Amino acid sequence: MTGPTPRPHLPRGEEGETLIEVLVAVVLMGIAFVAVFGGIGTAIIGSVRQQKVTTADSVVRSAAEEVVGRPYASCAAGYATAPPPTGYTVTVTIEYWDGVGAFVRSCPTADTGVQKVTLTVRSTGPHAIGDLTLEVVKRESMPS
Template identity: 75%
Template sequence: MTGPARPARRHRGEEGETLIEVLVAVVLMGVAFVTIFGGMGTAIISSVAQQKVTGADSVIRSAAEKVVGAPYVSCAGGYGTPTPPAGYTVTVEIEYWDGVGAFGPSCPTSDTGIQKVTLTVHATGPHPVRDATLEVVKRESMPS
């Protein structure tokens, strides 16, 4: 009577992983790399977008300071378009108080001395962000 078969003994240096163990390890490493690089890409894109939003806020506040500091211009003129840094565009829209209760795009027959200046800053580039808008109400200074 012979006993149960014994597995063949491995000699030193013949130990190692099976093909399935290697494939599982490679797949897990691939998933980890894709997750890490995807997260890094998302972080970079959101960082660029936040920089543009912060830059647009700075540009619009600077433009508003120029409008506030400029002397009042009646219906005949405007406050110009401030020169923004590269990557931004600024538009200026002026509405005039009609003296009754509303602002309108055209100057009333007599200037009431109140204007609403709307500044809009748009950040240009491949990743669009929301435009920044700021309204400034400008009054003609009354003589003392």
């Protein structure tokens, strides 16, 4: 009977890595890659949303400048604005000062010369943002 064969003695530093050590290293690198790529994806989505907010803000301010620049229209059906960029819609709502202390949606029998124009911009498509609203009070010019 012969006993177990002795393993040859390896020089120091040549023992190598075990399968468990390699698996642990691969799992740790996988976790790190998922974290990095998840962070990059979140940053991209946040950047797209911020770009939409900035564009919507620019659209609503441009529409407000157009409304302010147009002459006052007594009991106006609406104020036209330039078409917004693709993916955005602009809604214009007009309320009239009733002369007592409130704005109402319907034109009063005697127009008091004060309107509240509400401009609302909505984005569509992926990563859409909520409505962005700006109110402008428009007054009829008084003759001098």
